Amino acid sequence: MSPTNGNNRRLNPPRSYASKVADILRDEIQRGVFRPGERLPTEVVLGETFGVSRAVIREAIFALKQDGIVESYQGRGIFVAQSLPEATFRLARAELNDSDEIDRVFEFLLAHEAAAAALAAERRNEADLSRIRMALEAIDHAIERGENGIEQDMAFHSEILAATKNHLFVSFGAFLENRVRHLIREARANSSRKGLTQYVQEEHRAIYAAIADGDKEAARNAAETHLANAAARLRVYSAVTPVPAR
Structure with missing residues (x-):
């Protein structure tokens, strides 16, 4: 069967x-x-359908093979696997110049980290x-x-x-860490270049203080502030000045 939309799927x-x-x-x-x-x-x-090189197609097919979705046979071609694997959660590596995808990634991270901070509290x-305090101090030393x-x-x-x-x-x-480390690295680099490192640590300290106090809502709010500001430091959100740590 031919792909949907024929040649109208150029990327x-x-x-x-x-x-x-x-x-x-x-x-x-x-589908x-x-x-x-x-x-x-x-x-x-x-x-030709996607308007890309054969090297790009090979890379895409390799990813599908890794997921067990297609199988290749020498001299015969690429076939859809007879038994497809159950759907699994996937999170592609967001490109730094894809602001929409980075926005979605940080929204997802925010929900995960905020819930974790509340449970930890x-x-x-x-x-x-x-252990949390020692990790916080290790950032200062670095x-x-x-x-x-x-x-x-x-x-x-x-x-x-x-602690959850x-x-x-x-x-x-x-x-998540394996897929967003490059985003966090760039956010920290932006913080260093703009002299915002102290703001990042204030956000971390606010999270720690709320957890130490056993205040679930304060911990959730502090984590949300931290992730929103991390996104801002990647210019995902329009904020220019970091939100003060709560």
Whole structure:
């Protein structure tokens, strides 16, 4: 069966071309446009359809193979897998020049981190507080050494997730970290260039203070402020001046 909309699916920046092609083909396979066992169009045809190079098509097909959605056979082509895997959660790596996708990523992060901070405030014990405080101090030390503190920043948020006493928050947090580390790194770089590092640490301290006080709502609000400002530091939101830490 031919892809939907024929040749009207040419791609535009800024997202990765290969990611876009893979997403479109994945969606069409899931909707039955291409059925299990059916051969996909050749690389040449797909390249012409999407207006991209064969190298981009190969990268997209490789991603689909990694997900178990298609299978390749030497000399025969690429086929939709006979048994499709169950749908799994996916989060593509957002490109720094894709403001809409970064906006969506930070909205998602905000919900996750805010809920975790609230639970941590409710469930933390003294050992948790000690680890969170040590992680916070490690960021200060990294800044004093002239480093960006990205690893220490990640550790701070990881300790908060651990304090939720919910392994799903911890596991999903690790999943998210692998896909947004480059965004956090750029946000911290922007903070350093603009002299906003102290604001970032004030936000972290506000989160810690609320968790230490056992104040769920204050912890949630502080985490929301931090993520909203992180997005602003990537110029996702229109805010120019960081919101004061609560």
